[in-house]
Amino acid sequence: MLVHLIILSTALAAANTGKHGGVEVPEFGEPITNLTVPIGRDATFECIVVNLGNFRVGWVKADTKAIQAIHEHVITHNPRVSVSHSDHSTWYLHIKNVQEEDRGQYMCQINTDPMKSQMGFLDVVIPPDFVPEETSGDTMVPEGGTARVSCKARGVPPPRVMWKREDGMEIVVRDQTGAKSKVLTYQGEVLKLTKISRSEMGTYLCIAGNGVPPTVSKRIHISVHFHPVIQVPNQLVGAPLGTDVTIECYVESSPKSINYWVKDPGELIIPSEHHVMSVRQKSMFEAEMTMTIKNIRREDLGSYICVAKNSLGDVESKIRLYEIPGNDRHAYQYPDVRATSDDEYGNNAYDEDDEDIDSMKSNRVPDRANKWYSNDGKVTVMTATGASSTITTTTTIFLCLIKSLL
Structure with a gap:
């Protein structure tokens, strides 16, 4: 069919000129540029012809031999294809909304005898998809x-x-x-x-x-x-009565665990103004659970258990809360002994003779006694000659000393 159309066009051109010879032969001005177009975009081939005269230009999809257009007339039934020209020298083949099946060689023909043609390739690229x-x-x-x-x-x-x-x-x-x-x-x-x-x-x-x-x-x-895992930075926590204390556990679990606190031997602790609880998620599988006990009372002392449970199991760890004596601090004035600041307690001298004057002491534990306790039970004693010596006592002996001062 293509050959017949080209022959027909040639015959028409010859009839119009009235002769086959003596006519300038049309030539292609430059090669057709290959096109690379993403799917869904528009593509336009450009075919430049010099001295076309009364000859015709046709477009054919070479791999399928499907005629796209002859001169100004579209032959294909593809509604996305159209043609246009500029001054009968530049001829365009337009393909809108390019699809994958449009990929291939396109031929621009001139109906000379023999026929002249040149081709351009349309590559349709497709962005990645999963x-x-x-x-x-x-x-x-x-x-x-x-x-x-x-x-x-x-x-x-x-x-x-x-x-x-x-x-x-x-x-x-x-x-x-x-x-x-x-x-x-x-x-x-x-x-x-x-x-x-x-x-x-x-x-x-x-x-x-x-x-x-x-x-x-x-x-x-x-x-x-x-399976959940618990790490406890401090398993033994001390604090004076009447103060606030915070105990903490670090939990690792996946899936995320249910975390809660229990007072030994098994009393579930409910969040309240007295027991302030929080869980801070540090990562996908790490959490920090803390509980602050406000205004510690004697009945708050004892063991606390942090518990973590998920679908793979459960784990718990125990923290013991004990009392540090001497929360009620005040400056005790020893007779004939100068008052010292907190910074001086580490080197403070204590006169043994002052132990005999209980009637002159306050009925509260002296602040300096707390310093001795926190110094691993080491008591600095000043002798009558002014020299100092260090006596290491056990906690039991020291507590007896505290009781004697009350």
Whole structure:
């Protein structure tokens, strides 16, 4: 059909001129430029002809031999195809909303005898996209197990896939021998994390690109599950009566645990103005649980248990709260002994003879006695000659001394 149309056009041109010879032969002014167009955009081929005269220009899709247009008339039934020209020298083939099937060779023809033609190639590129049925979703794995996540991407040209952690931390990968290495990015559609630890838990980004914008990414969260663990920085906490004290436990668990406090032997503590509780999430699997006991009373002394429970088990740890004597501080004036500041207590001299004058002492524990207690039971004694010596006493002996002062 194409040949017949070209012959017909040639015959018409010859009829119009009345001769086959003596006519300037048309030529192509320059080669057709190849086009690379993203899918959905518009493409326009340009064919420049010199001395066209009464000859005709046609457009053909070479790989399918489908005639697109002859001169100013569109032949194809594709509504996205149109033609135009400028001064009968520059001829255009327009393809709107380019689709993948439009890729191929396009021929610009002049109906001379023999026919003259030149071709240009239309390459349709497609930005990357993920294949949903071959791309992983969020994954859960026990600690020490293997997490395998994949991202299958399509596009033209074929996209490359890389992985990185959303938090910017390094990815831990192991080869077949078990050798471990850390990388900021990992290339490949499949990411395999063996002997996974809790520190590898987090969101991983799968990124696909092929040079055709936009680059696409997918967030895949890897959860590492493990039994709760509690760390207690201070298992023995002392405070004077009437003050506030805060006890704390550090919890690691995944999935997140239910955290609460119990007063030994098993009394659940309810948050109140007296017991102020908080849980601060430090990371995906780390939490700091604290409880502040306001205005400590004697009945508050004893053991407290912090408990953490999740679906994999539970754990608890004990903290003992004891009284530090001498909360009610005031300056006790010893007879014939100068008053000293807190900064001087560490080197203060105490006259043994003053122990015999109980009637002159206050009925409260002297502040300096508290300093002695906090100095590991070491009492500095001033002798009659003015020399000082250090006597190491046990807590029991010192408490007896305190009682004698009351």
